[in-house]
Amino acid sequence: MTINKLASTVAAAALAAAGMAAPALAEVDLSGKTIEWVIPFSETGGSAKWANFFAPLLSAQLPGTPTVVVKFMPGAGSTKGANWFQDQKHEDGTLLFGTSGSTQFPYLLDDPRVRYEYSDWVPIMASGTGGVAYLNPEDGKKFDGSANALKDINFIYGSQGATRLDLVPLLAWKMLGMNVEPVFGIKGRGDGRLMFERGEATIDYQTSSAYLGASADLVASGKAVAMMSWGALDEDGNIVRDPTFPEIPTFKEVCEATDGCETSGEAWDAWKAFFIAGFPVQKIAFLPAGTPDDVKQTYVEAFDAVRSADGFKERAAQQVGKYPVFVGDGAARATKEGTTVSAEAKAYVIDWLQQDYGVSLK
Amino acid sequence: MDIIATALPALGDAWALILQPLVLGYLVLGVVMGLCVGVFPGLGGIAGLSLLLPFMFGMEPVLGLALMIGMVAVVPTSDTFASVLMGIPGSSASQATVLDGFPLAKKGQAARALSAAFSASLFGGLVGALFLTIFILIARPIVLAFGLPEMLMITILGLSMVAVLAGRVALKGLAAAGLGLMIGTIGEADAGGSLRMATYDIPYLTDGLALVIVGLGIFAVPEIVSLLRQDRSIAREAKLGAGWGAGVRDWFANIWLSMRCSLIGVLVGIIPGLGGSVVDWIAYGHTVQTTKDKSNFGKGEIRGVIGPESSNNAKEGGGLVPTLLFGIPGSGSMAIFIGAIALLGSGDIEVGPKMLQDNLDITYSIVWLLALANVVGTLLCIAASGGIAKLTTIRFTYLAPFLFMLISFAAFQSGQNFEDLLALFVIGLIGIFLRRFDWSRPAFLIGFVLSNPVEKFSNQAFQIASFRFRKSFEEGMEYIFSPIVIVLLIVTVVSVVLGIRQAKTIMAEGDVQSGSKRAPLVFLLVIIAYLVTALINAQMIPDFNLTDKIVPLVVGGIALACCLIMLVQMILRPETDVIFADKEAAGEDADAPYGLWSTLGWFGSLIVATFFVGFILALVGFMLSFLRVRAGASWTKTLILTAAGITLMCVMAGALNRDFPPGLLQGAVDLPWPLK
Structure with missing residues (x-):
């Protein structure tokens, strides 16, 4: 509200x-x-x-x-x-x-x-806009509002590229300690969803309208389990539940419930900065x-x-x-x-992209 | 039974929606607009749909659909004009049509080729619609069965058509395809973002080259330049042979070929992610393989027109499946179409998985509007083909400036950079030499078109397969060797074996005489130099971005190996060997009254002048001097033709709200449109 x-x-x-x-x-x-x-x-x-x-x-x-x-x-x-x-x-x-x-x-x-x-x-x-991440039903059973039971699982994710909007979900999953391997080079999030539906990808996210249009049906029919939304910003700049998906917890809530995930510090600041640029x-x-x-x-x-x-x-x-x-x-x-x-958040993300994906913007 | 119970009433509703005078009126309006846009090479459905978008807001859904579908449906039909008459591939859907369509036009049989192509298009469109009516209800699991390994196999099947089109020297064809693949990797890699043969200092190269430009450069520029040098009409002796009736009879005689190619079109069309890029080549390959007497392919075989044209309209229907069922556009125009549907009416028609449940009647309306638009469009095209074919009897020197104007404008539309024109010129130069030395241009183009899919699908399939293998060996094998993959593998192997046996009889460039050793050798050395540079460049990509370098390295390595073997052959063999084929040695190019460089210089001057004073001013100067000096026309004729050309350009660009390439002058002074 x-x-x-x-x-x-x-x-x-x-x-x-x-x-x-x-x-x-x-x-x-x-x-x-x-x-x-x-x-x-x-x-x-x-x-x-x-x-x-x-x-x-x-x-x-x-x-x-x-x-x-x-x-x-x-x-x-x-x-x-x-x-x-x-x-x-x-x-x-x-x-x-x-x-x-x-x-x-x-x-x-x-x-x-x-x-x-x-x-x-x-x-x-x-x-x-907002976005919602979801899991395949098998691993989804292990999701209890925290990612603690998901840390030993290898996930695969169809991605457009680490420096695109996909930076936000990839960083979020990393902060949760999850092991998500991106398959780069898809052309749009629709292709990612198709990969998920074919069972090739085991984790996916969609922006709000695309989620409502197609993925929500998968969740309703048990072919996918909603994990978290990225949330929305309130007037003081805090992350709150997304008004479009009031029943889905935010990444912030999941992070708080997960061991080793912090909602402060440079990783969090970096995620939040790029989340704002990419979604709200x-x-x-x-x-x-x-x-x-x-x-x-x-x-x-x-x-x-x-x-x-x-x-x-x-x-x-x-x-x-x-x-x-x-x-x-x-x-x-x-x-x-x-x-x-902030300079710290930028340095953190640039360093992470280089470390995990070998991406250097030079 | 369940399916039929839901489908029949919806089908009835759909027909009730369509068969209203107003709806049909809008459909015809859309078709006419589509024909106008479609005859311009390189514009296509995207430009046309963008033109309609502002009117879609809140429009009665079925009327808006009729208008848009009318427009989209006829583009693959009307771009046949440019492919057959001028040898200009209007879009990726009509590239294979050029191979036999244009030689037919040169023989004075343009009307026959056109009407055969249009009949085949129409038939393909109807077969597609009929098939879809049933199929769309059960398509979902089938579409989902096509994973990355399956898509990779279809891409490889497309690539295997190189075997058929390689020409007389198989190594040359393979090297041409390899070169096409390598040119296709230029720019930022999809996977890791590494740059291949590009730098951030030239942003143009980071996006890679557009298909339109490569298609025009490889097919259109060499033909235009060659005809211009010979200073004759397209149809030899300026006479028209068989009329449009003959073409329709030709099509009817090959109705089963048309049927098979239509089904190929629908089936490949429904697979999201491949789009139209391979369909016409697979259809062409199939046509060649099922024809007993193969000696006429590349020289004007009517079956070579009927096959690809049957598949490309059917593909549009097939492309509706991923678009409507999954909300994933199969092509650029489908992406706009999806966006536009959301603007219609109260905005409650949502393309995607719910479409079949909530709006089956609308779905069927779309399928059958598409079929109906095909009928209307084809009839109009056939009616026009006899008259338009007369263009091929005009002295080519009068057509050439208009064609240079059109292809430059078309090239510019792809990126709206001055560099687009430069790229067209450079690729055109490559095309001229590929043609001259009998390197298969279709093989080059297939390589280019499939470069991105090959790289993308092999990287992605590899990554997911290794992920599965880590889980268990069985799971990995099950993933890679699905039944669909095995079937496609067999088809590919058979087609390659047959293709290699047949390739020698199919001369896409005609019978080319051998000349001296020097020129072909120099060209080969230039290609080798490029490949070596590209290989070194790819090798310099750091290893953690292996996905960005592996395909250029492997493909470039194979192409280089072919070139080196050829180099040895060239050194060993006598200069009468087919490997030294050179169009400048004998034949119509060698006997042409005008030289290559002076002719190409005219095109070059248009581009250079554009760099300084912008496109329209450059075009005025170009047309005036070309018509007056080269064509030797009277001042009256020169002025009238120039005015006509400039007006045509301005009306077209104005209607589509497009700009022209600006030059240095425009950077210094503010000028009003169209000069700006």
Whole structure:
């Protein structure tokens, strides 16, 4: 519930701010213009789905109902598009950029391809998701809310790569003392689920909407056992149960119950930092550096109208999950949380990736 | 009985949904849009669907489905135009079609080839739909039976088609495939992220080369350049032979081949993760093996068109199974399709495991809309084929600038980098030399297409197998040698043995005369140099990322061994040996009035000019000077054709909301679209 409170506080603040800026707002009229919403991924990914979902809604709420088109600029794991956006300056407020966890992770891990700086950009809207990990039924029987009985088992997991979003589950399982061997190189989490269904993988995780769409059925029919969700953030930044899965314990709870797993210290801080970047603040929409306040407010208001429109929650549940959509100051705060990580946490993760997977980002 | 009891009413509901005038109207609209997009090489269903997405929000589900399916369904049909008429593979679905379709067009039988291809497509689409109607209900366990070892075996079966297509010198074909595989490994490895023949300083290379660019470079560029040098029309003597009726009769005479290839298409299509990349090659290989007189393959055998075309539309139907049943897109356009379905209506149709239980009627509507769209699209295409085939009678010099324009634009769509054009040029150069020295280009392309699956599936299957073996020996053996794997293994072995026996009669490049020793030897040495560099580069990957280096090392090693044996052969044998095949020695290339480099220079100049002033301005200059100087056209004709080309480009890009490659000028000055 705290999440909703946070969302509504932010909304109120944004509206108040918008109210104050109202006289200036009348100046911004986008009628007849075409807004380009650039996504640094291909047409087929999750970010494309996200932007395509919001584009018509945003168009209807912006003054002058401009056309909003989604453009794709894939390449180099989204760093190509982000580097391009870094060079863009404010012109007439018709350029919008969307990033995802895959853009944030290279930034957090000092990938050599990264030539962009998140703090230069103007965040307008941020949305997130959650995730649930589950086990095969045989090993699932040994799961008692702690991972103590799972430590001697070898698990196999279909993974997209250790520096992707999969970093979060892999690190979580490692912290629990579990022995999870990733099979790298799958193309999407759907392929991972298929591997699990075929019995080739013995442990899996899905983001919330994918879990609800397919994996929940496996759990209900006894072909899988839900283990833990990654949780959600409350307004003080604590991890609490995911509102979409109130019955599933969080990783934090499982970690507390498991011998040798600590919910403080550098491992925990590192996990939490990357969890935030990868899940609750996964996708962010930005205006370019140097965007004046009136244009920014126009967009903030429009996104606020989008999220409070009738029926948005139901539709969004399928597209982006039952998670808060942050706008304005809320988005700015979320962006800060999702794109900063302490030097110690970063060093810990980089060291772990090198040790366990031989990944070096140089 | 249970199945039929649920299926029949749903099927009835589906037909009731489809057979409304408005729905059919939307379907036709989608088909027409799909045809327009599909004839442009390299755009395909993804571009078309993206165009429709903004209208999907809240649209009546069945109308939206009709529109989208109409569009997706006809792309593999309409891209046949480019493959047959121009030798340009429009998408991965039509690469095998080029092999025999384009030679037919050169013989003046374009209309026959097209209508045979379209009839086969239509039939394949219908067989696919019929099969799916029953199969989709029981498909789930079958799809799940295809694990990594099974997928690896299918990939290897696809790769074994190299044996059929290797050409006269088997070693050359094998080396060409090995080179294709090695080119396919360029970039960031899927498994460990190591870089192969790439550096972070050139971000373009880290993503690897796109299939569109390699397909265009290997097949289209060499053909365009060759025809341009000869300065004639595509159809020799500019005459059209057999009409479209002959093609339909050809198809009917080969209906059983068409049936078998359709089933191959559906079955391979349903396996998620393989997509369409192998289907048409497996179908082509099957066609060759079941044809008694093999001497015409590669020179214009109508069966070589019917086989792959039957399978590629059937595959679209098969691809619906993983998409609808598991929510896992079988292809890029299916990924957008899934996303778009969630936008329809009130957003409550959810693609995935629940689809069959909750929305069986919608599922059937999709299957049969696809079939219906095939019918409408094919009829339109057949109707148009006679007229469009006339393109092959035009003097090629007038077509060439438009083709250079189209393939450059198509290449640019894959990554929207200037480097896309450079890559097209370089791969085109490789293609020209592969063609000149009679190295099998299909073998190269099969290697490239299957490079990623081979590497991925062998690494993953190995890892999981060793995991099973650690548990117990029996479990490991059971995993690797499942019944499906054994069957596929037998099929592969048989096909390789038969293939090697037959390969000598199938000359994908025609009968190439041998010339002097020097040129073929130099080319071989260049290939050896590349392979050695790539091998050293792979060897430098640290051992803890063994998964990233093992495949390049093994494949590169085999390819290098083939090349070295050939080197010895070249030294020992006389210069009349087939190993020294050289198109510049004798034949139409050697007799061409224009030289290779001056002709290629025109294409190069377009790319260089793009680097400075951006694509559209470069194109204006290119077309004006090409038509005026090279084609010797009057000023009026030059201006009209240039204006037509530029307008076509702008309308197309404008409708699809695409940009053009910018140059240095665009970096310095702000220009309005389309100049920007």
